[in-house]
Amino acid sequence: MKQESGSHRYQEQRRQAIRSAAAVFAEKGFHGSSTRDIAEHLGIKQGSLYYYFKSKEEALGEVCLFGIEDYVHRMQEIAASDQAFEAKLTATVTSHLSCYRERNEALKVYNDERLYLPAGRRIKLKQLGSQYRQQLEGIFEQGMESGVLRPSVDCHFAAQAVIGLCNAWGDIIVRDPDINMFDIIQKCTDLLLNGFAERRKVRRT
Amino acid sequence: MKQESGSHRYQEQRRQAIRSAAAVFAEKGFHGSSTRDIAEHLGIKQGSLYYYFKSKEEALGEVCLFGIEDYVHRMQEIAASDQAFEAKLTATVTSHLSCYRERNEALKVYNDERLYLPAGRRIKLKQLGSQYRQQLEGIFEQGMESGVLRPSVDCHFAAQAVIGLCNAWGDIIVRDPDINMFDIIQKCTDLLLNGFAERRKVRRT
């Protein structure tokens, strides 16, 4: 009988198990990974994994949640802050790309493998993902209202584009540890700001 | 006549097999798809697949090649043409996104699953992929020389960003057949042109 709340030690080990699963899933994909792979990465035996997860699928669910909880949480803070549009966009990109390096690629797993979860287990993820996108859309709407953005900008498109661009670079960053992340962050922000912003300098001259 | 038509039939069926594999791999991933899935999609029995592929892996290899051969070929033509930078970028985005709908999602498979191929089978793919990226970089370099782009633009980053953005939208397009692809093409082009271009209007004033 497992303790629902769990001892402290148990919770700690379970967290490690999630990180191991994240690392393995990120490398081999969900269907390409075996429970033995995960157990080995964690340093225990295959059967013992079931002390922490009821199934491999549950492990994937936990990894996905682990992968976006921080990511979503940070967005919440960014959206709620009273910075200007440009600062918020910069913060978003920075947060997004940083997440790729911080949690054993769990964010990559969320992106690539979450569709293998059964509908039931995807509800919460979907909700969190939508929330993220909507808050990002909100930031763009704020940018439009403040006149920083061109009137022709489609905020839904813009939000998706930010997410897509960051995920694309996230993948590259994960695969190549030598890449200068901050350089990428700056260039992405630059591209997006210029890509969507009103051309103020025109007026100034 | 017999051998020719026989051989032709074989080639034709093999093509269909590749398309089936593309569709199945795109939906379930390489490791999540079974050869039975592919055979059923094609309307033959599992064992008969092996008349067309030596292994499931070979099928993946063929799908990946199928997915990018056109894509690379079109880029070659675009790069070689004597259009202006803006036209070339527009053509690139159009070609890239169109490919997602045209070849049973084989391009998506190339993007998501090619890493599961053993090194030996990836050589040609790598070469083609690099060629694509380099030619796209070349287009950006041409854009810089002609003064259309801001001097601060990093052409390597720019090429990767174009590819990443298109792939992100390609994924969305593939999953949702109701999306207006031409709307997306136009908005992506818009974002990229504005994001990287010199602000000409300044000069006009």
Added chain:
Amino acid sequence: MKQESGSHRYQEQRRQAIRSAAAVFAEKGFHGSSTRDIAEHLGIKQGSLYYYFKSKEEALGEVCLFGIEDYVHRMQEIAASDQAFEAKLTATVTSHLSCYRERNEALKVYNDERLYLPAGRRIKLKQLGSQYRQQLEGIFEQGMESGVLRPSVDCHFAAQAVIGLCNAWGDIIVRDPDINMFDIIQKCTDLLLNGFAERRKVRRT
């Protein structure tokens, strides 16, 4: 509808098919050989083999028969001749070992694989094999009567021993084409003659 008696050309090709099957079975064993292996060895396509054999099993049956028909026939002649015991034994060993090289190892296949035939198909082989052994036993009995052999010799054992020894060397000869077969024949005969013969010289001295 195949011609039971078969055209000349058909019979000729069928003979080639048996030789091919013999060669392949000898190398890889019955269960380790595929019909494709045999067809390739013969230079035709897999399905075409069935023009010559109703089944792989029939092929094995034919190879086994092919492997011993000559072998048994020669023994018949040896046994029926009016040579002395020593000459007959020499002829037997010579015939036995020569067979290994002459018919694409079909004799080896008979020895190693005939047990994989179903009982029905083994009847004739059994009969031929028994006949061979009995005639060889007869030769030994003749040797005993003529006083050439020690009275303690067990003719059944002796016949089996000759066969066993020859088969053992046959295997070695087949695997190593550089071996001097006539050297082996002489040494085997020597061993057997001395091993079973009465020690006449004792009396002479």
Added chain:
Amino acid sequence: MKQESGSHRYQEQRRQAIRSAAAVFAEKGFHGSSTRDIAEHLGIKQGSLYYYFKSKEEALGEVCLFGIEDYVHRMQEIAASDQAFEAKLTATVTSHLSCYRERNEALKVYNDERLYLPAGRRIKLKQLGSQYRQQLEGIFEQGMESGVLRPSVDCHFAAQAVIGLCNAWGDIIVRDPDINMFDIIQKCTDLLLNGFAERRKVRRT
């Protein structure tokens, strides 16, 4: 205590698995046996076999080793002993034929199926087999030096002949459990001693 007994249990079961594989391979040949056959013979389910062997091939390797380890070991003792040639030859034949009945026909499997092992897995077997043959040759050389053997005897041939003769009778013994093994042992020894020995009685007279 737990680990030790656990490990011991595992080793014990693995041994049983090897014996089962030996029995099945001996009856049907390597390619004619299925892993299900072996598992059933052992009383477990097919997949569970892989808890003891990484592959069917490994099982064959282990069976072959099991089949000759004792056989080689006994020869080592015989060769190292200071018995006379005749005693050593008798001991060799006795040991050889006894092995056929003792280890679930694993020696038969070694003889008939070892060639289906890949080169890598055959190294140790080759070495042990050569060692056996060389030690047997050594015994014959000793016999020559002591003058017991005729000067014309080829020790290499003699060793191979002993092995071949014993294997031939071993096969027969294995297939027919009613055969009086000791009768065969005696007759083989008799044949070989007379076949190679100098005719001492000549001197006595």
Added chain:
DNA sequence: AATGAATGAGAGTTCATTCAT
């Protein structure tokens, strides 16, 4: 808290065989 042992389902693959052409 963890493990060794087993299992059953399913995977990829091979192959003897068939048959229209």
Added chain:
DNA sequence: TATGAATGAACTCTCATTCAT
């Protein structure tokens, strides 16, 4: 006379999962 295409059964092997200890 021979072939291309297909099939279905069997095979080896993997794996998520269970459970007594």
